[in-house]
Amino acid sequence: EPGAGQVSGLWEASTRPATPRVGLSGGSPAAGGTPAFLSKTWKGVQLDMAAVRPGLGRIIPGSSILFLCDMQEKFRHVSFFPQIVSVAARMLKVAQLLDVPVVLTEQYPQGLGPTVPELGAEGLQPWSKTCFSMVPAVQQELDARPQLRSVLLCGLETQACILHTALDLLDQGLQVHVVVDACTSRSQVDRLVALSRMRQSGAFLSTSEGLILQLVGDATHPRFKEIQKIIKEPAPDSGLLGLFHGQNPLFR
DSSP: OTTHHHHHHHHSOOSSOOOOOOOOOOSOGGGTSOOGGGEEEETTEEEEHHHHSGGGOOOOGGGEEEEEEOOBGGGTTSTTHHHHHHHHHHHHHHHHHTTOOEEEEEESHHHHOOBOGGGOOTTSOOEEEOSSSSHHHHHHHHHTOTTOOEEEEEEEOIIIIIHHHHHHHHHTTOEEEEEEEEEEOSSHHHHHHHHHHHHHHTOEEEOHHHHHHHHHOOTTSTTHHHHHHHHSSOOOOOSTGGGGTTOSGGGO
């Protein structure tokens, strides 16, 4: 099948996952703890399998955080901007339902404007930054959560602030889950190569729905019906399929 080799090469799990912060957690999914099917008992201690087997890239609400990067007014011209903001808004709604903390940044807001209202982030206090990485500006948010293992990353641009943020987080031993349908760039070549670059460095690439269903974990979750309504309609097309159908000269 044309393009199949490119797809498998980009999306296969990295062989060099970062070493995460190790911790133990338990409890019900509703409380943000580890669902029963993600835990095992060893010598009388309940182990969080997301920590014990980090290479699998499992995520649970109690040890995750959502990063929303620089979805601002002056970036409206960027390719697929409305679509990636729509998907990021879904991630934000789900995070709020599951009590997953959320961090929002704005790149030089004096010149690039505020966060766009359609993201639905009015209740969040944005962190202003000039560094391409989100991490220096929000380091205290990370330090305040010793149980944190997984960062879900949305925003733009993929080859700039998303890539720099991912590398800084990986360097701190955190797992990074790039929400591929919630990240974009002005250049789709930059977008594709940056996704591949992050995978090479140990980040996990996933879609918004894939990550949302990982966070919920079970159809009996008390918030599942609400979340089901959010993902009932497929996420809008953000041009990802075009990256794998021989249209990008770097990956033919």
